[in-house]
Amino acid sequence: MQRKISFDRDGVTLVGDLFTPDRFDESDRHPAVIVQGSFTSVKEQMAGTYAEKFAGQGFVALSFDYAHYGESEGQPRQYESPAEKLSDLKAAVTYLTELPYVEAVGVVGVCTSASNAVYLAAQDLRVKGLATIAGFVVNEDVFVATYGEDGMATRREQAAAARKKYEETGEATLITVYSETDKNAANYIPHESAFDYYTNESRGNVPQYKNELDVSSWTNWLTFDALGQASSVTTPTIVVHSDNSALPENAKKLHEAVQGAKELVWSDGNHYDYYDSPKQIDNAVANVTRFFRTHLTDGQPA
Numbered sequence: 001m002q003r004k005i006s007f008d009r010d011g012v013t014l015v016g017d018l019f020t021p022d023r024f025d026e027s028d029r030h031p032a033v034i035v036q037g038s039f040t041s042v043k044e045q046m047a048g049t050y051a052e053k054f055a056g057q058g059f060v061a062l063s064f065d066y067a068h069y070g071e072s073e074g075q076p077r078q079y080e081s082p083a084e085k086l087s088d089l090k091a092a093v094t095y096l097t098e099l100p101y102v103e104a105v106g107v108v109g110v111c112t113s114a115s116n117a118v119y120l121a122a123q124d125l126r127v128k129g130l131a132t133i134a135g136f137v138v139n140e141d142v143f144v145a146t147y148g149e150d151g152m153a154t155r156r157e158q159a160a161a162a163r164k165k166y167e168e169t170g171e172a173t174l175i176t177v178y179s180e181t182d183k184n185a186a187n188y189i190p191h192e193s194a195f196d197y198y199t200n201e202s203r204g205n206v207p208q209y210k211n212e213l214d215v216s217s218w219t220n221w222l223t224f225d226a227l228g229q230a231s232s233v234t235t236p237t238i239v240v241h242s243d244n245s246a247l248p249e250n251a252k253k254l255h256e257a258v259q260g261a262k263e264l265v266w267s268d269g270n271h272y273d274y275y276d277s278p279k280q281i282d283n284a285v286a287n288v289t290r291f292f293r294t295h296l297t298d299g300q301p302a
Contacts, residue, residue, distance in 0.1 A: 002052070005062075009091035015071035016064025016092070017043055019055035029103035031296045032060040032096045033129075034089065038111035038275070039136070040078065040177050042070035042208045046110050046275040050133070053281060057289045060102055062092060070208055076172040078210060080217035082116060082224045089120045097126060104128045106296045108288060110274065111246065112136045115226035118254065122232040129296040130237040130258075131288040134245040134274035137254045139227040142247065152222055159218035166216060173215040186213045197272045204275060230257035236295035238263045240284045244270040261295055263287075 005018045021030070033054050037047035047063035054061040066088050067074035068081070089107065096105045106129030109117030114135025121130040143152060162173035178195035179185035189195065197204040198211055205211075227250060237258045241251040243266075255264040265287045273280040 002055075005064075005095075007064075007091055007095040009067065009088050012067050013073045014064050014067060014088055014091065015043075016062050017048060017051065019051045019061040019063075021055050021058045021060070026101045028101060030058070030060045030101055031104050031106065031292065032062065032099075032102045033106045033108050033131075033292070033296075034092050034096065035061055035063045035108045036066070036089070036110065036113035036116065037063075038113065040069065040080065040211075040213055041111075041204075042206070044070075044206045044208045045204045047113075049276060049281065050108060050110060050285065053285045054108070054289070057285065059289075059292075060096070060099070062096060064088075064092060068214075076166055076214050076216070078172070078174060078212045078217075079214040081220045082119065083220065085113075085116045086119045086123070089116060090124055093120075093124055093126050104296050106131065106292050108133065109135060111271070112138075114254075115224060118226040118229050118233060121235040121237070122229040125235075127235055129292045130233065130235045131240065131291065132238075132251070132254065133240045133284045133288070134271050135239065135241065135251055135254065136246045137226050137250040138247075139225045139250070140223075142250070143222050143224075147222075155218040155222065159216045162215035163219070166214075174212045175215055177211050177213045179211075197275050227253055227257065230254050231259065233258040234260045236261040236291070238265065238288055238291040240265045240267065240274075240287055242267050242269050242271075242274075242280075244268075245274060246271050263291055 001020045006015045035047050035051040043063040051061035051063040065072040066085050068079040096102050107117045108131045110133045114132035121127050176182045176185040178187050178198045180194050239255045269280040
């Protein structure tokens with residue numbers, strides 16, 4: 001069953017979808033997972049797809065819109081802030097732990113939310129399991145390789161100008177996030193169907209999604225360093241990845257750096273297969289479910 005819920009984060013209302021298993025009984029105790037998706041995504045995309053799958057495996061599963069996105073509050077819109085996303089995730093943990101039928105909480109980060117989830121696991125010991133799926137696990141080297149030192153400096157200047165404009169006029173400066181034709185997009189690949197997931201209405205181009213980014217986000221985004229947090233993670237961790245998913249070497253480095261129980265599952269498929277391909281999704285869910293049933297509930301079967 002799926003139902004709309006909301007919870008508070010520092011006075012900001014966050015909106016999510018809560019999925020519960022078939023034959024759900026509130027008098028029982030259930031493991032729970034928070035499932036979040038890619039850069040600028042909304043809950044109706046890959047996060048919701050996985051949350052529904054995990055509910056089918058017996059978990060209470062929450063996918064929600066980060067602040068500034070989708071149905072959640074937060075101004076300016078389409079504003080990327082890893083620090084705020086960390087606070088959002090902590091608030092989601094609080095929401096779930098206060099439900100009388102939740103016994104333990106894990107987090108599943110798909111693509112960029114893998115990095116957000118690493119920050120969460122490093123800082124919040126209430127999280128009993130961490131899973132990354134096709135994780136976009138970032139550090140400074142990723143941004144230097146992507147944009148170059150000059151490109152990073154330019155983006156910081158653009159961010160400062162956008163912030164000043166917003167503070168003076170209330171008008172946001174927006175650019176396209178994913179594009180095959182717009183060289184000024186945050187992610188530009190000049191190949192047909194490079195971003196089909198985000199542009200195809202039969203895939204991830206759902207009505208709730210906006211392919212936009214507030215330019216002032218660059219200040220926050222370019223300092224995001226999930227790998228730098230990895231050695232502080234003692235939460236049991238499973239990394240699900242493939243050679244053709246984003247940053248495969250960083251996925252391996254994440255697995256090497258985290259402490260405690262851990263597992264690396266190397267599979268097939270490309271990055272976007274882990275968003276909406278049944279084969280890759282079902283394999284990822286099966287492996288995470290197996291791992292969480294061992295570790296999420298302190299060794300007791302879920």
